[in-house]
Amino acid sequence: MKSPRTPNVTPRLHHGRLKTNISALLDAGLDLLPHYELAMIPVLDAAERPAEWPEIRRRLKAEGVRAKAHRGAFLLTPGDTDVIASVGVFRGIDEMFLCSEWNEELEPFPGRISSDQQDFNEVTPLGLEEWMIDAGCLLALGDGDGLNFATLDLALAERLRKQFRLVQV
Numbered sequence: 001m002k003s004p005r006t007p008n009v010t011p012r013l014h015h016g017r018l019k020t021n022i023s024a025l026l027d028a029g030l031d032l033l034p035h036y037e038l039a040m041i042p043v044l045d046a047a048e049r050p051a052e053w054p055e056i057r058r059r060l061k062a063e064g065v066r067a068k069a070h071r072g073a074f075l076l077t078p079g080d081t082d083v084i085a086s087v088g089v090f091r092g093i094d095e096m097f098l099c100s101e102w103n104e105e106l107e108p109f110p111g112r113i114s115s116d117q118q119d120f121n122e123v124t125p126l127g128l129e130e131w132m133i134d135a136g137c138l139l140a141l142g143d144g145d146g147l148n149f150a151t152l153d154l155a156l157a158e159r160l161r162k163q164f165r166l167v168q169v
Helices: 022-028 054-062 078-086 128-135 154-163
Strands: 014-018 038-044 068-070 073-076 095-099 137-144 146-151
Antiparallel strands (some): 095 137, 137 146
16 A cells, blocks of 8 residues: 655745845854855846946956956845945845855846845745745845845844844834
8 A cells, every 4th residue: 555645845945024224134143043155146236237237347446346247137145245245335226145155057036036126024936935946045144125035044134033022013
């Protein structure tokens, strides 16, 4: 007799909107963030595909940030991420994804996750969980009116909620 098939169970996406921003989260440091090898920035200061904007590239270069560009997104090492946060580059309506390994061919998530577009306390975009699994994304961040976050790691979600309060609607 065959055993009954177990249904496909995907990891649960933990998400919310916090009373903070990307810079403050990065300043909170290593105790809070997961270990990551790649930070991808597909939206910076409300500009989609920021690596295609010469003024943004010049501003980063002037600060000593050596960002690679792929499909209009900036790809940064953790050290460059620290620099970019400390010089005030993140000013709102920014998006950043922290990934477990360096991948110069990583395709940016095809939707917007900034909190000016939606509230992660209510819902996340269709396909975000699957993209995060495929991309090895540890933490997705969307800045704006509060900070949207999504992670597959329950412990990380709890640390974020403990450090920063959730935005109440």
